[in-house]
Every structure is written in structure tokens, then in C-alpha cells.
Amino acid sequence: RGRQVAGLIWLERIAKAALVTADGVAEEGVAVPPKAAEVPASLGVVLIWVRRTERRKGLASAMLDAARGCLASIGAPPVPVEQVAFSQTTDMGSLFARRYIGQTHQGALLQYTPVCT
Numbered sequence: 001r002g003r004q005v006a007g008l009i010w011l012e013r014i015a016k017a018a019l020v021t022a023d024g025v026a027e028e029g030v031a032v033p034p035k036a037a038e039v040p041a042s043l044g045v046v047l048i049w050v051r052r053t054e055r056r057k058g059l060a061s062a063m064l065d066a067a068r069g070c071l072a073s074i075g076a077p078p079v080p081v082e083q084v085a086f087s088q089t090t091d092m093g094s095l096f097a098r099r100y101i102g103q104t105h106q107g108a109l110l111q112y113t114p115v116c117t
Contacts, residue, residue: 006054009063010047013071017041017085017110039110042083043071046114048093060096085110 019037048060068078082104086097088111097109 005051007050007059007063008047009045009049009060009067011067011071012044012046012114014041014044014085014112014115017044017112019105019108020111021108040083041085041110041112043068043079043085044112044114045084045086045097047087048096061100064100083110085112087112087114 016038019039045064048063050059064084065078068081068084072078081101084101086093086109089097089109094109098107101109
């Protein structure tokens with residue numbers, strides 16, 4: 001498509017994230033305080049953006065797959081999907097994140113607060 005930007009991904013390395021269920025409640029059934037249900041995580045997704053005309057073509061997944069591979073050590077496998085966390089997501093972002101990670105955490109999502117904002 002010429003020289004137009006089709007997508008953008010902003011990531012950061014992290015150490016942990018909160019395990020959040022589909023209804024926005026931490027695993028123990030408590031509202032999501034920053035320290036609740038923390039689990040190890042390696043990759044934090046601050047932002048994924050795809051141009052409206054390029055959506056639903058797998059671009060966001062491809063960018064995240066490439067990032068997982070690039071952020072792994074040389075010769076190591078990609079960062080596991082179960083260690084990918086997402087920052088505060090929009091409704092569309094939550095839908096993408098849940099589809100991307102699948103049933104890795106039984107429908108729950110890893111969320112964290114970005115340190116680079």
C-alpha cells in the first residue's frame with residue numbers, strides 16, 4: 001500500500017502481570033487491585049494499532065508473533081503466549097487479546113500497568 005503505515009506495535013519487557021478473568025475480576029473473585037493474582041510474564045503489549053482498512057487480515061497477530069520471536073534470546077524459542085500480558089485494553093483490544101492467547105489461562109487475560117507511559 002505504498003508508504004502508508006499499516007500497523008504499529010509498542011512493547012516492553014516485564015516481570016509479572018495480574019491474571020484477570022473475562023468479567024474483569026481477579027482469579028480469587030476480588031476486584032483487580034494492582035497486586036492481585038500476580039503471575040510471571042515476559043512481554044508487555046502497551047499498544048497495538050492497525051489501520052482500519054487492514055484489520056481482520058492477521059496483521060496484529062503477525063506483528064505480535066514477530067515480536068515474541070525477536071524478544072527471545074538468540075537460539076531460544078519465542079516468548080511463550082502464556083507470558084504475554086496486555087495493558088489497559090479497549091473492547092476491541094480485549095477481544096483481540098483473548099483470541100490471541102486462546103485458552104492459555106482458561107479464558108483469563110494477563111494485564112499490567114505499563115512503566116513507559
